[in-house]
Amino acid sequence: MDLERMSKKTVHNVLEEGAKEAEAYLVRVRSLTAYIDDDMIKNLEVKLDQGLSVKVSLNGRLGQSSSTIFHMRDLEECGAKAVALAKLSRPDPYFKRFPGFQHPNGSLDVCSEDIVNATNETLRDKVNNIVSAVGEGVRIPRGQLRVAVIERALANSNGAAYREIGTMAYAHFTSMTNGVDPGEGCECYYSSGLSALDTEEMGRKLRAKALNAQGAKHYKGKMTVPVVLPPEELAEMLLASVGYSLDGENALRHRSPWGEMVEKEVGNTLVDLQDRPWDPRSSLSCQYDDEGTPTRERPLVEKGVLRTLLYDAYHAQMGGVVATGSCMRRDPTDALNLYRRGSATLPINLTWRAGRSSLEDMISEMKEGVVIEKLAAPDVNSVTGGFALEVRSAKYVRDGQVEGHIDQCLLVGNFYQALKKVSAVGSDPTVHGNCIVPSVRFDDLEIVGSE
């Protein structure tokens, strides 16, 4: 039976069991992964997965259950379990109903033929190309290339129903020089297809980053300078801070720094953020979010002014506002077990409008500064915005020239304050997870060495 029919049948079954409202979300996945271990293909995997999640309301009491689907009776048992749990819950003070049917805001195709037709041989050839492109003296200790075809369907008792098929490609490779005190590099690829994966270019970058890191000097001392964050590090920091602050639930629960900031300044004029859920480059792009609300392009921060927060259907009801199509259950790196993941309120594709500066321009404008290549873990305290991050490799810039590479120091600052000191936005937008962002230069961040 197809997923769409199964989703409607599940909702029907659950209403028969006594639920007043019901939602069924079903996912079917075919995933292939090739793992590299020391330049060689170590594992090749093929995975088939399907499952469902059922949410019900029983006179305002909510219950939720999920299950893999093997037999059709799994649908019935999962629905019955959700009803049984709802009976044991307490009345929810905010839930009114699941979203009703709404037409999508256009048509979107994020199903890439090169992934639909991919085999393990396709993946094997691409990872071998990457390894070859890295060249002598640098190796790939660990890498993986994953593709998946993801079919998802949703139906609820309020008439919402959709079925979408999408594709994802994800690669993560590390590189490493040989010998004592080796340098490491890392490159990622996120997309809805394989066509943009330039294996030669990825190999060259992996080589350059490992060699740069090997030659890095341990930084000693302290400086307050402009710092350029590359897309992959900026994306993670942006999601941890801005992603958290945009979540309407956090505002309603008084834990968001941006809870009272709508139509107020949260950054300088170079901060221009949108949600672009229809961007064809991203595997997360979709017509409907993961609870059946149509998605659309939405300005989030315009020239530094916060325009809106994001709400899933539940928290929109809690706040008395309209849901923004921001319920997310999917993951840009992995397609397994999506049915059992909890939902989060997030931009589908958090996009920082690209600027005109090349990385070379940004470097040439700096009297003294740092261009980050790799942070140990680009995390930010979501509530306060504070961060102190270990720099694994960075370019040190003096008088507009790269003078060398540094490591073993901390990048210290506050991300919410840093948004008010953006001095350049790059012209190199890159898809990284839930984000499409360029390199961005922030003034007055601290670099603290070990002595």
Place this chain on the structure above:
Amino acid sequence: MMDQLERAVERMRMEGADFCDARYQTITTTGVAVVDAAVKRISEDRMRGACLRARKRGSWGYATTVDVSKDTLLEAAVKAVRNAKAGNSSGKLIPDLGGARADLKANVQMHPSKVGMDERVQAALDLDRAQKVDPRIVNTNSMLREEVRHNQLVSSHDRQLSWEEVRSSLMVEAVASEAGRTEFFYDIRDGSKGFELVKATDLETLGRNTGLEALKMLTAVKAPSGLVTCITDPSISGLLAHEVMGHASEADEIVKRRSFLTDMVGKKVGSPLITMVDDGTVPGARGTVPFDDEGTPSSRTTIIQDGVYQGYMHSLETAAEMGTKPTGNGRAQDFGRRVWVRMTNTFFEKGDQTLEEMIADVKLGVLTDRMISGMEDPVGGGFEAKALRGFLIENGQVTKMLRSFTLTGNALDILGTGDAVGKKVTLDGGYCGKGIEDWVPVSSGGPHCRFKIVLGGD
């Protein structure tokens, strides 16, 4: 199911696998989440499926499926061998360590299947309500989670094993806000336990203390930056053990010569006060398992003894590569993920000092209190940990509370400065990822330890 797994293993052997195994797993997770005194989520999640794994030379082929009908499993067996043959890694044959049979139930007092959901909901509500100690507590969160795993494994080395794992956790987090400043505090109870974990917890006290500590954090000041004397609490001691020394002691990193601890057996890596182990047999700890996901019994591996490096954790593959015995560290997140070398319960062993004695000796330093996160660095041996908060120590006295800060430095440099180790070991549970995914339940910890570490206040 064991019969079907046996047939799948037989098919993989016929197809030419040098070694193969078949795992079937069911995982049932029950959760109750309460936010701001209202039940936000009450759920039960079930997943089940099979993983067929074949090895040819040094390459593995995997095929996983949630359709466990006889024909599908046999098809998956063929795919697994085909995938293994498509790889190009070289490797040694996995030696046959002999057959084994077992059928084990989890050793818990109150199995989750015997506990009513209503009791769980009430516990989460009680815990949440107790946090609201002051109007400045603007948000309260409580979560109770239980997981039951049933594992069945058949291997081509005549292993037929069936075992159960049960884990429970209780999480509480309060957010305090005043005059535009917002801070949070959390606490967790967890382990390979059933509902006795909740029964043994004074929910009122746990919730209330969490709320009170969140309020205190509103007055915390910025931590000093630079190299300071630092007394790490058990959670930060555990991060140092787990993230740096632990990940770098996973033998797959050694085989690849990717770890900074390659060729370090017998060498001094820390002060003589430092002893560190990975022990998958600690009763009730979150990372405890009777067998790893390859069917090897879990064990205790000494990694550092009195400051001298001792050795590595192994899967079947790395033990074969290095000519030694497997240690029961071949683990997988679930049936859909690969098996590789993973930790269980990783910790520093106890010393002989009380915390008060350790503080009394410090002229100027910092005492950490709780972790937020940590990051592995098996190549460089760098340590990075984020502490939720800490306390300034001045002239042997704790003076001020410090807000969140980062600890960093070279792990061997840090371990070499260890000059005091506390008497009491505490383990914190969580999930450990390797690289970027593959999350397995573990614990890490140790006693309070005194080191010199670089701090950066954020």
